[in-house]
Amino acid sequence: MSRQGPMKVLVTGGSGLVGTAIQQVVKEEGRDGEEEWIFLSSKDADLTNCEETLAVFHKHRPTHVIHLAAMVGGLFKNMKYNLDFWRKNVFINDNVLQAAHEVGVVKVVSCLSTCIFPDKTSYPIDETMIHDGPPHQSNFGYAYAKRMIDVHNRAYFQQHGRCFTAVIPTNVFGPHDNFSIEDGHVLPGLIHKAYLAQKEGKPLTVWGSGTPRRQFIYSLDLARLFLWVLREYPEVDPIILSVGEEDEVSIREAADAVVESLGFTGEVVYDTSKADGQFKKTASNAKLHRYRPDFQFTPFRQALKETCDWFVANYDSARK
Ligand code: NAP
Ligand code: GDP
Numbered sequence: 001m002s003r004q005g006p007m008k009v010l011v012t013g014g015s016g017l018v019g020t021a022i023q024q025v026v027k028e029e030g031r032d033g034e035e036e037w038i039f040l041s042s043k044d045a046d047l048t049n050c051e052e053t054l055a056v057f058h059k060h061r062p063t064h065v066i067h068l069a070a071m072v073g074g075l076f077k078n079m080k081y082n083l084d085f086w087r088k089n090v091f092i093n094d095n096v097l098q099a100a101h102e103v104g105v106v107k108v109v110s111c112l113s114t115c116i117f118p119d120k121t122s123y124p125i126d127e128t129m130i131h132d133g134p135p136h137q138s139n140f141g142y143a144y145a146k147r148m149i150d151v152h153n154r155a156y157f158q159q160h161g162r163c164f165t166a167v168i169p170t171n172v173f174g175p176h177d178n179f180s181i182e183d184g185h186v187l188p189g190l191i192h193k194a195y196l197a198q199k200e201g202k203p204l205t206v207w208g209s210g211t212p213r214r215q216f217i218y219s220l221d222l223a224r225l226f227l228w229v230l231r232e233y234p235e236v237d238p239i240i241l242s243v244g245e246e247d248e249v250s251i252r253e254a255a256d257a258v259v260e261s262l263g264f265t266g267e268v269v270y271d272t273s274k275a276d277g278q279f280k281k282t283a284s285n286a287k288l289h290r291y292r293p294d295f296q297f298t299p300f301r302q303a304l305k306e307t308c309d310w311f312v313a314n315y316d317s318a319r320k
Pocket of ligand 1: 012013014015016017018019040041042043045046047048067068069070071072092111112113114169170171172173176177178185
């Protein structure tokens with residue numbers, strides 16, 4: 001989408017995994033004089049609160065918004081807190097999109113996830129299938145809350161002509177992730193567990209069978225694509241941001257890659273009493289490829305090595 005005048009971009013959730021990656025890419029690729037960027041954390045406003053949300057939007061009066069703020073977590077946190085995932089995310093999304101509308105924001109790019117797609121489906125999954133059937137039961141609270149952003153977007157367009165859209169990334173990883181063993185996603189969880197196991201001379205325990213399959217996207221690649229979506233992508237309909245179907249890996253392969261990246265030398269065991277979650281959610285990146293045939297993803301092993309190196313170098317201050 002082309003536009004006149006400078007953009008003032010407000011990033012909700014600007015302090016998280018994806019938000020800090022966008023901060024880094026803006027430093028490298030930002031357009032001085034054409035774009036001003038403001039990164040919010042929960043300290044600036046609790047976005048579950050309507051008044052605080054409106055106040056922060058009135059304070060900054062953005063022309064554009066990247067909406068990342070959300071209650072986020074891996075499989076095991078989702079299984080425990082479906083109600084909180086549903087309520088918090090529904091409140092945050094309704095408050096943010098309505099505040100954006102009220103201050104006249106030209107474009108909002110929100111963030112969905114491939115884990116919101118139907119559990120029983122054909123593969124590869126594409127953008128048209130979001131509402132085609134129930135999500136996996138492990139994360140239905142998060143999934144339905146995120147699906148409703150797509151409903152918001154279509155309704156803001158229909159009723160007010162707003163260009164509110166969304167991206168659909170796969171499982172994200174990178175520096176500044178949440179490396180909590182209990183609550184985080186699989187790669188940061190395994191990195192933290194392997195780091196401790198190496199230090200303590202203990203085995204690394206991978207949860208579940210290791211057979212489920214996932215597509216992983218490096219936070220810095222996602223951040224670059226976010227900038228493109230904000231500046232150029234013209235549709236209200238969402239777009240999947242994913243590596244190719246051929247780059248999907250099993251959890252076992254992902255664990256092996258963590259072992260190699262960290263130089264872990266101990267035994268690796270699988271705790272099959274723990275849940276596997278959704279077996280796979282193989283997503284098509286055909287739409288992305290049509291728009292951006294030139295885009296090069298960082299090779300998985302390289303991105304994982306950079307993430308492990310960051311975690312080791314920042315162990316004391318990392319979120320865990
Ligand atoms: P994250 O690292 O956990 O960051 C979450 C961000 O949201 C933080 O900046 C946090 O602020 C903010 N936040 C949370 N609750 C808030 C509240 N009540 N009010 C204001 N701000 C609040 O998450 P992430 O992985 O970067 O996720 C960013 C987006 O990507 C989310 O929408 C998520 O659903 C989506 N996504 C993530 C993944 C993944 O694998 N991580 C995959 C697909 C989609 P504080 O730092 O102050 O807590
Ligand atoms: P998902 O991709 O949304 O399902 O969420 P996760 O990133 O939490 O990945 C969950 C998958 O990784 C499941 O198949 C788990 O059994 C497996 N897994 C293996 N070890 C771990 C771990 O230490 N933490 C997490 N979160 N998942 C793990």
